[in-house]
Amino acid sequence: MPASSRTATVFDALGHPPRTEPSAEGTRVTLRLPVTRAIPQLAGHYPGFPILPGVLLIDSVRQAAGFACGAELRLCGIDRARFALPLLPGDELELSLVVTPAADGRVAVRARGTRSDGQTAAELSATLEPVVADA
Amino acid sequence: MLDHSQVRARLRQRPPMLLLDTVREFTPPASLVATKAITGGEDCYRGVADGAGIDGFAYPAALLLESFGQAASLLWSLAELGPPEEVPLMVGLRDLAFATPARPGDLLEHHVRLRHHSGALAEFTGETRAAGRIVLTARSVLVVSRPAASLLPTTPEPVAIEG
Numbered sequence: 001m002p003a004s005s006r007t008a009t010v011f012d013a014l015g016h017p018p019r020t021e022p023s024a025e026g027t028r029v030t031l032r033l034p035v036t037r038a039i040p041q042l043a044g045h046y047p048g049f050p051i052l053p054g055v056l057l058i059d060s061v062r063q064a065a066g067f068a069c070g071a072e073l074r075l076c077g078i079d080r081a082r083f084a085l086p087l088l089p090g091d092e093l094e095l096s097l098v099v100t101p102a103a104d105g106r107v108a109v110r111a112r113g114t115r116s117d118g119q120t121a122a123e124l125s126a127t128l129e130p131v132v133a134d135a
Numbered sequence: 136m137l138d139h140s141q142v143r144a145r146l147r148q149r150p151p152m153l154l155l156d157t158v159r160e161f162t163p164p165a166s167l168v169a170t171k172a173i174t175g176g177e178d179c180y181r182g183v184a185d186g187a188g189i190d191g192f193a194y195p196a197a198l199l200l201e202s203f204g205q206a207a208s209l210l211w212s213l214a215e216l217g218p219p220e221e222v223p224l225m226v227g228l229r230d231l232a233f234a235t236p237a238r239p240g241d242l243l244e245h246h247v248r249l250r251h252h253s254g255a256l257a258e259f260t261g262e263t264r265a266a267g268r269i270v271l272t273a274r275s276v277l278v279v280s281r282p283a284a285s286l287l288p289t290t291p292e293p294v295a296i297e298g
Contacts, residue, residue: 007191008179010198040178044152046222049286053152054225055204059197074236075196081228086286132190 007072007131011038013060020068026100026107031064033093033113042089052087057095057122061111065099065128069107073128076106085121092116105129136161137209142169145212146205147222147283151178154202155245158209165214165249169206173265175239193236199243199263199271200231206245207259207276214249216257217280223257227277234270241265255280 018031035042035052042050058081066073087093097111106129113122137145137158146153160168173194183191204225211223237243247261257278263271 004184005182005191006184006187008177008193008195009182010179010195041152044149046147046283047149049283051224051286053201055197055201058200059195062197074193075233077233078228078231080230083224083226086224131193 010059011041011056013037013056013063014067018064018067023098025098027068027098029064029068029095029097029099031060031095031097033060033095035087035089035091035093039089050089052091054081054083054122057083057087057093057113058124058126060095061097061109061124061126062128064095064097064111065107065109068097068099069130072131073107074131075126076129077127079125079127081122081124081126083122085115085119087115087121093121102127142209145209148205152201153205154198155205155209158206158213159244161210161213163214165210165252167206167210167213167245167247169209169245169247171202171243171245173237173239173241173243177239180239189238192238194238194241194243196233196236196271199233199237200228202243203245203247203261203263203271203273204276204278206247207257207261207278210247210249210259211257211278211280216249216252217255220283221255221280222283222286223278223280225276226279228273228275229277230274232272234272235268237263237265237270243270250275 016032093113100108102108111124115121158169208223244264250260251258259276
C-alpha cells in the first residue's frame, strides 16, 4: 500500500510492473500476481484456510488497467465475472487484460486470470472511469 | 435482529476482511437487510495523504462488493441453504452497477434477496443503499458452498516407514 495516496487503497497488486502493448482493440496488459501479495487480507479470509478474495482479483484488474491508462480508475460496472478456482498462497496468477476506450471517457476491460498450471481461474468484463480526486 | 457478535458467529471472515456489522431484518424465507458502517479509521484509508479531498475517501468498490457478498453469505446461513460447516464462495457475478460511492460516515444497507437455490448453488440479487441513495445494484451474485476441508491445500500422503 503506498505510504501516501490520493484515494483509498485495498492492497497493492502491482509488485511486478505490468507489461503493456498495443493491440487491435486497445491495449493489452499482462500482470503477474502472486497470491501472497494479499497476505494481510488472507489473514482474515479465512483464518486457517487462506483463499484470495475474488474482489481482490477485481481490484487487481482495476489497478492493472489504471497502470495502462496512466490514471487512477474507479469501477463503474461489472457485466460478468466468473471465479472458477480457489486461489491459495503459493499460487501465482497471470492476469491478461484488454483495455478498450468506451463512451464518456470510460474504459471497457476484459480480463482473464490463468493459474501457473494453465487453468483459467477467473474471467471478468467490467467498465471503469478515471477518478477525479482533489489532492 | 443479529448484533455484531452474532454476525461473527455466522461468518468465517475476520478483520481486515470482516466487512459486515449487523443484520437489521431477516424476512423468511429469503431476504434480509444487513448493515456496515464506514468510518475514516478503516484500513483502506490508512495511506490517504493529508489534504486529500473528500472524493479521495470514496469507499473502494471491491470492499463494497465484499461487504454485499458477506450479507449474501449471512442470508445463506439464516435461510439454512446448506450445512453450517460449509463455506459459501462467490463464483459468479452479472450486471453490477456502482453508483455514487459511499464515504466515511455512511451506513451501508445491503438489501439482499434469494433468487434461486439448487443444491450447493444459490443466486442472490439486491442493492446497497447509503443515506437513502443507491450505491450498488447487483442483478446476480452466484454463490456455491463447499466443505471447508476441501479448500485446504492438498498435502502429500505421509510415507510409510517399514520395519
